[in-house]
Amino acid sequence: MMYPTVVGIRFSDVKKAARNPKPLLVTIIANWVIAPPLMTFLANTFLAGSPQYIPGLILLGLSPCTAMVMWWMFLARGDMAQGLINTAFNALLMLVLYAPLAALYLGVSGIPVPWDLIGVSVLVFIALPVAAGAISRRVIIRRKGEEWFKDVYNPAVGKISIVALLVTLIVLFSFAGQRILDNPLLVGYLALPNLLHYAIMISWTYPLGYFLGWKYESAIDTTLIGSSSHFEVAIAVAVTLYSIGSEAALATVIGPLLEVPLMLSVVKLGLRTRKYFPRKKQLA
DSSP, rough: HHHHHHHHHOOHHHHHHOOOHHHHHHHIIIIIIIIIHHHHHHHHHHTOGGGGGGHHHHHHHHHOSTHHHHHHHTTTTHHHHHHHHHHHHHHHHHEEEEHHHHHHHHHHHOOOOOOOOOHHHHIIIIIIHHHHHHHHHHHHHHHOOOOOOOOIIHHHHHHHHHHHHHHHHHHHHHHHHHHHHOHHHHHHHHHHHHHHHHHHHHHHHHHHHTTTTHHHHHHHHHHHHHHOOHHHHHHHHHHHHTTTTTTHHHHHHHHHHHHHHHHHHHHHHHHHHHGGHHHHHHHO
C-alpha cells in the first residue's frame, strides 16, 4: 500500500515543500496540542460511567498516524511531497512526546512505550517505501522513460495498492468482528467520543486551509494528518499497560474500525470540494 503512494514523488518537489512550513506547523498543533486534551475530555465526558475504557481512547488521541495517512493523501490527490515531510516530522516527534504526554493524560508514570514498534513503523511505512520509491523511480525512468513510468508503471502499482487496501480491511474487520457481534451496543458507546473527536478535528483543519488561502493539496494533507491516528501503537501500549483482554485494549480496537471508513469519507469530501481551493482564486 505504501510504495505506490511515494513512488510518484519527485524529490525536487520535496525540497520545494520544505520551504512551506505552515502546513507542518498546523499538523503539529493538531496532533500534539489539540488532539490529546480533546480526546481526554470527550472520553471522560461520555464514558464517565465506564472509566475502565477511558485509557484506551486517550491512547488513540495521543497517537498521530504515521503510516496509512500517506495512503489517504494518495487517494485524495494531496501534495505527496508536503505530506511526506509532515508525516515524517510527526513520526520523529512521536519518539519524543509520546511517553511524557501519555504519563500526563493517563495520570501515571513509567509508561512502557513500545519504542521498537514505533521504530519499526517509521522504518517500514516511511523509510523503506521512500527509499524503494526513489530508487525504482530513478531506474525505471532511466531505462523506460518518464512517459512510460507515468502512463504504464504508476497505474499498474496503483491497482495493486487498492487490492492491498481491501485485504487490509478484510483482515482488520475479521479480527474484531466477533467482538462487534458480541457487544454491538458497547461498540456504539465507545464509538461516540471517537466520532466526535474525528468530526471536531476535521471541522477546523480543513476550513483553516481554505481561509488561509492554501491550495487544496496542502489543505487536505493537513486535515488527514491532523485527524487520523496510529492505532497500532495505541493498541500495543494498551495491551502492555492493561493486558490484552482489558477494556482499555478493546477501546483502542474501535479506533481503526472507525478510522478507515471515516478517512475514506474525508477523501471523498476533499475530492468533491477541491474546486473551491484556493480561496484567493475565488475572490479574484
